[in-house]
Amino acid sequence: MPTLEAAPAPPQAQDRAPAARRRPRAGAAALSALITLISVCGADAVAGVIPLGSLQRHTRSINDLGNQFVPFHAHLWDLLHGRAEGGLLLNWQSGYGTSFLPDLGTYLSSPFALLVALFPRDRIDLAVYVITVLKTAAAAVAMTVLLLALRPGVRHRWAAGVLGASYALCGWSVLEATYNPMWLDGLIAFPLLCLVGHWARTRRRPVLGPLVVALAWTANFYTAYMATIGAGLVLLLLLYVDRDADARGRIRATLVAARSVVLGIGLSAPVLFTVYLGTKHAHPGWVREFAPVSWPDYLARTLPATYSFSSPALFLGTGALLLACALVFHRAVPRRERYAWSGLAAAVALSFQWKPTHLAWHAFVTPNGSPYRQTFILCGILVIAAWVCLSYGLPGRRALLGGGGVLALIAAGAAFSDLISAWTYPLLALGVAAVAGGLLLARRGRRGLTVAALVLIAGAQIAQAGVEQAYGDKERAARMDGYPAWGPAHTERAALIADASGGPGVRTDPGQRQITNNDPMLLGGEGGAYYSSLTPEVLNRTMTALGGGWTSRGRALQSLDNPVTDALFGVGARVRVAGKDGAPSLVRAAATPPLVTLRPAGPPLSYGTNPFRNQELLLGARVYTTRTLTQGCPAGTGIFLWAPEHFGTARLGGGPVVEMRGGAPSRRAPLIPFGTSAGPGRASHVTLSPADRDAELGCLDRAALARAVEHLRASGATRVSVSDSSVRAELPGGAGGMAVFAMPRIAGWSCRVDGLDAAPAADYLGLTAVPVPPGTHTVECGFRPPGLRSGAAVGGLSALALLGVGCRPRLGRRVARRRGAPPHTPEDPTPPLP
Numbered sequence: 001m002p003t004l005e006a007a008p009a010p011p012q013a014q015d016r017a018p019a020a021r022r023r024p025r026a027g028a029a030a031l032s033a034l035i036t037l038i039s040v041c042g043a044d045a046v047a048g049v050i051p052l053g054s055l056q057r058h059t060r061s062i063n064d065l066g067n068q069f070v071p072f073h074a075h076l077w078d079l080l081h082g083r084a085e086g087g088l089l090l091n092w093q094s095g096y097g098t099s100f101l102p103d104l105g106t107y108l109s110s111p112f113a114l115l116v117a118l119f120p121r122d123r124i125d126l127a128v129y130v131i132t133v134l135k136t137a138a139a140a141v142a143m144t145v146l147l148l149a150l151r152p153g154v155r156h157r158w159a160a161g162v163l164g165a166s167y168a169l170c171g172w173s174v175l176e177a178t179y180n181p182m183w184l185d186g187l188i189a190f191p192l193l194c195l196v197g198h199w200a201r202t203r204r205r206p207v208l209g210p211l212v213v214a215l216a217w218t219a220n221f222y223t224a225y226m227a228t229i230g231a232g233l234v235l236l237l238l239l240y241v242d243r244d245a246d247a248r249g250r251i252r253a254t255l256v257a258a259r260s261v262v263l264g265i266g267l268s269a270p271v272l273f274t275v276y277l278g279t280k281h282a283h284p285g286w287v288r289e290f291a292p293v294s295w296p297d298y299l300a301r302t303l304p305a306t307y308s309f310s311s312p313a314l315f316l317g318t319g320a321l322l323l324a325c326a327l328v329f330h331r332a333v334p335r336r337e338r339y340a341w342s343g344l345a346a347a348v349a350l351s352f353q354w355k356p357t358h359l360a361w362h363a364f365v366t367p368n369g370s371p372y373r374q375t376f377i378l379c380g381i382l383v384i385a386a387w388v389c390l391s392y393g394l395p396g397r398r399a400l401l402g403g404g405g406v407l408a409l410i411a412a413g414a415a416f417s418d419l420i421s422a423w424t425y426p427l428l429a430l431g432v433a434a435v436a437g438g439l440l441l442a443r444r445g446r447r448g449l450t451v452a453a454l455v456l457i458a459g460a461q462i463a464q465a466g467v468e469q470a471y472g473d474k475e476r477a478a479r480m481d482g483y484p485a486w487g488p489a490h491t492e493r494a495a496l497i498a499d500a501s502g503g504p505g506v507r508t509d510p511g512q513r514q515i516t517n518n519d520p521m522l523l524g525g526e527g528g529a530y531y532s533s534l535t536p537e538v539l540n541r542t543m544t545a546l547g548g549g550w551t552s553r554g555r556a557l558q559s560l561d562n563p564v565t566d567a568l569f570g571v572g573a574r575v576r577v578a579g580k581d582g583a584p585s586l587v588r589a590a591a592t593p594p595l596v597t598l599r600p601a602g603p604p605l606s607y608g609t610n611p612f613r614n615q616e617l618l619l620g621a622r623v624y625t626t627r628t629l630t631q632g633c634p635a636g637t638g639i640f641l642w643a644p645e646h647f648g649t650a651r652l653g654g655g656p657v658v659e660m661r662g663g664a665p666s667r668r669a670p671l672i673p674f675g676t677s678a679g680p681g682r683a684s685h686v687t688l689s690p691a692d693r694d695a696e697l698g699c700l701d702r703a704a705l706a707r708a709v710e711h712l713r714a715s716g717a718t719r720v721s722v723s724d725s726s727v728r729a730e731l732p733g734g735a736g737g738m739a740v741f742a743m744p745r746i747a748g749w750s751c752r753v754d755g756l757d758a759a760p761a762a763d764y765l766g767l768t769a770v771p772v773p774p775g776t777h778t779v780e781c782g783f784r785p786p787g788l789r790s791g792a793a794v795g796g797l798s799a800l801a802l803l804g805v806g807c808r809p810r811l812g813r814r815v816a817r818r819r820g821a822p823p824h825t826p827e828d829p830t831p832p833l834p
Contacts, residue, residue, distance in 0.1 A: 037137055162454075169468075283555055611671060641695060
């Protein structure tokens, strides 16, 4: 039977083998990247997805892509260009001051994120798209390199390029990770970490291995955790099927791989520790019980043109799937390898459906959202199994019929699923025909037929992946919230904010009518809105007590359009939008207190359940009267509606309708401003649809508020200076009591009085505070995220240990030379090429 295995090279050719090996590898890697780029960009262009396509029917910014990742990349752009408020440690723009390093480690620590600096800021959507596409292509290249490293002596190396692209274009990648681009770092990490295991097995690259692990865990620790588990399973299997390895060699390889993982994770500790402790202080997300998906739906997701948010997107392309199914029937492959790879794929597939192993894949917490985020590991294992099948020679008719039979059983079981679309079975049949025909042509060994086989198999991969992505683009747009790409509305609001912005000293809020939940990062300014997996619990608790609204179960905080809270947080201007599609305008406050104010000393205070009374408690003055809807507000007072659970509309008299989206536990409606009351009568009557008996009105005495603000200004700091991660205030003579800073008391703030030793900041109703004795002249608070110091220490120790690992071979050679013995050189197990 024809084989793809290469014969041993003659002795005179062995010296040229490494260079000869690199050239085909580079070609295969380039092929994988090309297939990936054509599939992704072509599918998006056909689907009319912004920024591609002449019609541009659908926004790419679906769900968290538009609500989190694009704004976070915009903030990174500002940082890289020196235009951000804050620095690497603190983000002054969101939530009135939040820790930024944990967000950086969660969303932006991939090296690819730095490419955002090369684009204009108003093309931030395009920048994120390009980064996403490049990550996908990099995953294809990484898998291709891994395949050729595991089985290098294969004549038709282009097959590795096609299989590498099939991995990068798996359903998980083009349907789920495409709008969670940080997950794509895990797609890259899995083959790279498998390479680290391969190096440990072959006693090579002891320094590069830990550096690769560190890069993977720094880029995205969440998916790197899953990739590390998957790579560990692959390493154990490789050691098991290696007939030349003894028990001692297997143990040594395992220990070397473990050393690489420990050192690599240690090097990434400065980021990991801050992220971990950031999650400990974050508002808890949605805790859900795991429920395995039905088996018909599970099987359906291995086929093209299916979509579901709650099942594993396992589609790889017919070529990879057919070869993986054919492996167990391919007699040229040693029996141990056939059954080991097939068994590992089956075991991992079953582990997705059992709760204990499901939790192990996700660090023992069922994820909030898609529950099968580890799917890319199974896709990678199937691709490696397909390559093993090819590496021992092209499968014959028996193996192809056996693999086709398994694929037919999968397709038959999937027929009972509602996820099957009209495209599924035609695409599957055409893919099987193209791949089988390509393999039969390649068996003949002629150059022209081999090129035809490449065209058939690569074409099938491009077509199927393209349809899968285009189908997913359409389904996501129909099922999920979308956010517009940067346009005139963004530009107009950003210009207003830029004209008014005075930095953290005098804040400018982008407004309650949001484009995204992270408008302060996207548009500029320093507001209360903030959406992250690391939204601090203290920020949620404080803003909720003051009448703030939120979505995403409390992690997406909204701006609170209220003059009392604006005074409390030093908001001197804010953007307002009239009506649903009206033009934005900038509204300036008459006066605001400084960012540091003084309050009298006394026993600790605590919030109640009424936001109007809570605002007065923090302000230190009575400014509201509360009324029922039927009572209305006295003439000349500001009208504020409190109906946090209301889902419907509200309307003042014959004025415009305001949408309200409350409803625990997912959403909470904020205080809604309705202007100034004209006195008794229908014109001042607020109506809710549907009716809400628990709704309440707060009637604001603006004159009383002005007096309270003037008091805080007169008694507060005379001068406030703000840096990237600290605030310094000069106090009036004879000052004493409690200095309160207009920023949430998140973990990491420490303060000093008159230059004395720093101590952890106090908490004053959720704000950062420090007790000051009478006669104090200055107070200063600095921020350092929890975990940074200990993480830096662990990172430093890991770097020293890695330096020792790198120096050990050199020291060994020196000792050998002194003793007159030849130095030990690990044998390269890679067979030479002809």
